[in-house]
Amino acid sequence: MRRTLFAGLAALATLPAAALSPPSSGGQLDLETIMANPDWIGAAVEQPYWSVDGHSLYYSLKRDGSKVRDLYRVDAASGQNTKLDPAAMAQAEGPAVYDRTHRHAAYVMHGDIFMVDLSSGRRVQVTRSTEAESAPRFSSDGRSLQYRQGNNWFVYDLAGGVSAPAAVLRFVDDPQAKKPDQLKDMQLELFRSLRENKADKDASRDNDDALIAADPNRAPKPIYLGEGAEPADTELSPDGRWMLVVTKPKGAKEGKRPEVTHYVTDSGYAEQQETRVYVGRNDPAPQSLVLVDLKSAKFYPLKTDALPGIKDDPLKDIRAKTVAALEKDGKGDEAKALKAPDVRPVRIVSGAEDGGGGGIVWSDDGQNVAVQLRAIDNKDRWITSVDFDKHALVTQHRLTDNAWINWNFNDFGWLKDGRTLWYLSEETGYSQLYSKTLGGKAKALTSGKFEVSHPALSEDGQWFYVRTNQVAPYSYDVYRVPSAGGELTRLTQVQGMDDFALSPDGRQLAVLHSAPYTLAQLAVQSVDGGTPRELTNTMKPAFTAHQWIQPKIIGVPSSHGAGTIWAKYYGPADEAAAASRPAVIFVHGAGYLQNVTLSYSNYFREQMFHNLLVQQGYVVLDMDYRASDGYGRAWRTAIYRQMGHPELEDLLDGKAWLVKNHGVDPKRVGMYGGSYGGFMTLMSLLRAPGEFAAGSALRPVTDWTSYNHEYTSNILNDPQLDPESYQVSSPINFADKLQDPLLMEHGLIDDNVLTSDTIRLYQRFIELHKNNFWMSLYPMERHGFTHPDSWYDEYRRIDELFNTYVKPVKQ
Numbered sequence: 001m002r003r004t005l006f007a008g009l010a011a012l013a014t015l016p017a018a019a020l021s022p023p024s025s026g027g028q029l030d031l032e033t034i035m036a037n038p039d040w041i042g043a044a045v046e047q048p049y050w051s052v053d054g055h056s057l058y059y060s061l062k063r064d065g066s067k068v069r070d071l072y073r074v075d076a077a078s079g080q081n082t083k084l085d086p087a088a089m090a091q092a093e094g095p096a097v098y099d100r101t102h103r104h105a106a107y108v109m110h111g112d113i114f115m116v117d118l119s120s121g122r123r124v125q126v127t128r129s130t131e132a133e134s135a136p137r138f139s140s141d142g143r144s145l146q147y148r149q150g151n152n153w154f155v156y157d158l159a160g161g162v163s164a165p166a167a168v169l170r171f172v173d174d175p176q177a178k179k180p181d182q183l184k185d186m187q188l189e190l191f192r193s194l195r196e197n198k199a200d201k202d203a204s205r206d207n208d209d210a211l212i213a214a215d216p217n218r219a220p221k222p223i224y225l226g227e228g229a230e231p232a233d234t235e236l237s238p239d240g241r242w243m244l245v246v247t248k249p250k251g252a253k254e255g256k257r258p259e260v261t262h263y264v265t266d267s268g269y270a271e272q273q274e275t276r277v278y279v280g281r282n283d284p285a286p287q288s289l290v291l292v293d294l295k296s297a298k299f300y301p302l303k304t305d306a307l308p309g310i311k312d313d314p315l316k317d318i319r320a321k322t323v324a325a326l327e328k329d330g331k332g333d334e335a336k337a338l339k340a341p342d343v344r345p346v347r348i349v350s351g352a353e354d355g356g357g358g359g360i361v362w363s364d365d366g367q368n369v370a371v372q373l374r375a376i377d378n379k380d381r382w383i384t385s386v387d388f389d390k391h392a393l394v395t396q397h398r399l400t401d402n403a404w405i406n407w408n409f410n411d412f413g414w415l416k417d418g419r420t421l422w423y424l425s426e427e428t429g430y431s432q433l434y435s436k437t438l439g440g441k442a443k444a445l446t447s448g449k450f451e452v453s454h455p456a457l458s459e460d461g462q463w464f465y466v467r468t469n470q471v472a473p474y475s476y477d478v479y480r481v482p483s484a485g486g487e488l489t490r491l492t493q494v495q496g497m498d499d500f501a502l503s504p505d506g507r508q509l510a511v512l513h514s515a516p517y518t519l520a521q522l523a524v525q526s527v528d529g530g531t532p533r534e535l536t537n538t539m540k541p542a543f544t545a546h547q548w549i550q551p552k553i554i555g556v557p558s559s560h561g562a563g564t565i566w567a568k569y570y571g572p573a574d575e576a577a578a579a580s581r582p583a584v585i586f587v588h589g590a591g592y593l594q595n596v597t598l599s600y601s602n603y604f605r606e607q608m609f610h611n612l613l614v615q616q617g618y619v620v621l622d623m624d625y626r627a628s629d630g631y632g633r634a635w636r637t638a639i640y641r642q643m644g645h646p647e648l649e650d651l652l653d654g655k656a657w658l659v660k661n662h663g664v665d666p667k668r669v670g671m672y673g674g675s676y677g678g679f680m681t682l683m684s685l686l687r688a689p690g691e692f693a694a695g696s697a698l699r700p701v702t703d704w705t706s707y708n709h710e711y712t713s714n715i716l717n718d719p720q721l722d723p724e725s726y727q728v729s730s731p732i733n734f735a736d737k738l739q740d741p742l743l744m745e746h747g748l749i750d751d752n753v754l755t756s757d758t759i760r761l762y763q764r765f766i767e768l769h770k771n772n773f774w775m776s777l778y779p780m781e782r783h784g785f786t787h788p789d790s791w792y793d794e795y796r797r798i799d800e801l802f803n804t805y806v807k808p809v810k811q
Contacts, residue, residue, distance in 0.1 A: 587673030747781030
C-alpha cells in the first residue's frame with residue numbers, strides 16, 4: 001500500500017493557484033476543513049489519451065473555483081507538461097483511430113471530425129457543423145472515412161474530399177410502392193390521358209434511378225423502412241455494404257414522470273422538473289433489428305424468435321403465485337395483464353441510447369457482425385452473428401442468470417482475423433475473457449476467482465491487455481494474455497490501477513492510478529513491464545502535509561457462510577489507549593460498488609470524516625457487504641428478491657468483529673451512509689432494532705416501488721409481477737420497528753432518489769407516533785451534493801447525532 005506520493009516525478013503538472021485555502025487547524029481536523037471546496041486537495045487527472053503521433057498524452061484537469069476542465073499535454077519521454085490555451089486548443093487532437101496501414105488517423109474534437117496524414121502531418125477538417133459528429137472509422141479498403149451524426153452515417157472520400165450520406169433512411173411507407181386500389185385501376189382503364197400521365201411519371205422516375213445507379217457522385221436514394229417504428233441506433237459496416245438498424249415502436253409511452261420542485265431559483269418562483277419513471281410503470285420499449293442491404297436498397301427484419309430460451313418464462317413460478325393471488329382476490333384483469341409473452345422482448349445491449357453503439361460490433365473487414373441482445377426481464381444475454389444470405393441471427397453465446405445479468409462485463413468484439421469473437425462472461429461466477437470461432441467451441445483465455453475487465457486488443461492482434469484483481473479483491477493492475485491463449489502476466493505494480501490506454505505503436509501503456517489519499521495520476525511504462533515513469537503530481541501541499549490515517553484492509557469472517565467480507569478499518573495508532581470505545585460503520589452507496597480498494601475513493605469526504613471520528617475517539621469500519629462489486633457473481637446476486645437482508649447480516653458481522661477485535665462497546669455503534677448506504681442504514685435500524693445506537697440515512701431509498709426501472713427491476717423484478725420482493729425489501733414496510741435515533745437527510749431537487757422517499761417515511765413515523773427521528777432537507781442539492789455549505793451542515797448534524805447517542809458520556 002502506498003502511503004506517499006510517488007518519488008522521482010519527471011515533471012510537475014502546471015496548476016493554477018488554489019481557489020481557497022483550507023482553514024488552519026494546527027494538525028487537528030475539523031468539519032470546516034473536511035467539507036470545504038475540495039479544490040484544496042488537488043485535481044484528479046481525467047480522461048487521458050495518446051496523441052496521434054504517440055509521443056505525448058492529453059488529459060483534463062478541473063480548474064480551481066470552476067467546473068471547467070482545462071486540457072493539458074504532457075510529453076511521454078520528458079514529462080514536460082503544458083496547459084493548452086485557447087489557441088493551442090484549436091490545434092489539439094482527440095482520441096484517434098487509425099486505418100489498417102497506419103497511413104491516416106482520425107479523431108473528434110469540439111464535435112467535428114478531423115483527419116491526419118501521418119507521413120506529412122497534414123491535418124484536414126472533415127466536418128464543420130452545428131451538430132455533433134462521432135464514431136470516426138476508416139473503411140475496410142482504406143479509401144474513405146465513416147462517421148455518424150446521431151443515427152445518420154456519412155462517408156468521406158479521401159481522394160475526392162467529399163462527404164455524402166451512407167444511407168438515407170425514412171421511417172415511413174414508400175410513397176411509390178404499389179398498393180391495391182380498385183378505383184385507381186378503373187380510372188386508368190377509362191381515361192387515356194391519365195394513362196399517358198402515369199407513363200411519363202414512371203419513365204422519369206426510372207431515368208432518375210438509372211442516373212443515380214450509374215453516378216457514384218450522387219446521394220443515395222431514400223430507403224423506406226415503413227411506418228410504426230423509429231430508430232434507436234444504426235451501425236454501418238466498414239465495407240459500406242450493410243447497415244444494421246435498431247428500432248423501437250414509434251411513440252412508445254414511457255409512463256408518468258414524477259416531478260421535483262426547485263424552491264430556490266433565479267426567477268424567484270418555484271419551478272417544476274420532470275424526473276424518471278417509477279419501476280414497473282411501463283417497461284422499456286422493446287427493440288427490433290433490421291438488416292439493410294445498401295447495395296440493393298432492400299431491408300430484412302432479423303427475427304429473435306429462434307434465440308435459445310427466448311420462448312421460455314424464467315419467472316414462471318413467481319408469475320403463477322402472483323396470478324393465483326390476484327384471481328383469489330377477484331382481480332382478474334390484473335392477473336391477465338401478467339400473462340407471459342410468447343416471445344420475450346429484448347433490447348440491444350449498450351445501444352446508442354446508452355452511449356454509442358456498443359451493442360453492435362463489425363469485424364474490421366465488414367464481413368461479419370456481432371450483436372448483443374438482452375432480455376427485458378434481465379435473465380438472458382445473447383451474442384449473435386448475422387447470416388447475410390439467410391438474413392437471420394445466429395446465436396454464438398448465451399449467458400443465463402436466474403437472478404439478473406450483470407450491468408458490467410458485457411464487452412465483446414472481434415479478433416483481427418474477423419472470424420473469431422471475443423467476449424467477457426460471468427458464466428463461471430467471475431468475469432473472464434473468452435474467444436470463439438463462429439460456430440466453434442468457446443475457449444477461456446483467463447480463469448480464476450477474480451474479475452477481468454477493460455479488455456483491449458493490441459494493434460497487432462497478439463495480446464489482450466486487461467484490468468484484474470487477481471492478487472487480492474481490493475488490488476487492481478494491468479495484465480496481459482496472448483489472444484491465442486496462454487499465461488496471464490502482470491505488467492504493473494501500482495495496486496490502485498483505475499484505467500489504462502495502449503500507445504498507437506503498441507509499445508507503451510498510459511496508466512491512470514491512485515491511492516487512498518492520492519488523486520488519480522498519470523504514468524507511462526513499457527508494455528513488457530518495468531518501472532513506470534510518473535508524469536503528473538496534481539496534489540496540493542495543504543492536503544499531502546496532513547498525517548492521514550491509512551485504512552487497514554481486513555477480512556471479516558461471515559457467520560452466514562459467505563466467506564470473507566472485506567473492509568477498511570480506521571483506528572488510532574495506539575489501540576491500547578482505550579479499553580472500550582464507540583464505533584461507526586459506514587455503508588457505501590450504489591449497492592454494486594467496490595469501496596474497499598487501494599485506489600482513491602469517491603467517498604473522499606467520508607474518508608476524511610472517518611479521520612475526524614478517530615480523532616474524537618471512535619473507530620470506523622467501511623465494509624464491502626454482499627451486492628458489492630469486485631467479488632464475483634454470487635456476491636452480487638445474493639440480494640436477489642431480498643435487498644437489505646444479506647447485507648444486514650454482513651454489517652452485523654462487522655459489528656461483532658469490532659467488538660471482538662477492537663474493544664468496541666456493542667451498545668455504542670452508530671451507522672451512516674448515502675443512497676444505497678442510506679437504504680441500508682434504514683434496514684439496519686428497522687430490521688435489527690437495538691443493534692445500533694443511532695443512524696443517519698442520507699438520500700435513502702425507502703420504498704423500491706418508487707425507484708427507477710433500469711436498476712430495480714434487475715434485482716426485484718417488476719412490482720406487479722413480484723410484489724413480495726418489494727414488500728420484504730422496502731424500509732417503509734418496517735417503519736413500526738423504529739426505536740433507535742434516526743436522522744434522515746435529503747436534497748430537495750434529487751432527481752435520482754426522489755425526496756418523496758424520505759418524506760413518505762417521515763409521515764409513516766408521524767402516524768406511528770415514533771420518537772427521536774429527524775429530517776433535514778437541502779433546497780439546492782441533488783443526489784450528489786455540490787455546495788460546501790450543504791456538505792458542512794449535513795455532516796455537522798451527523799457528528800452531533802453520534803456525539804449525542806453513540807459516543808460514551810464523559811465522566
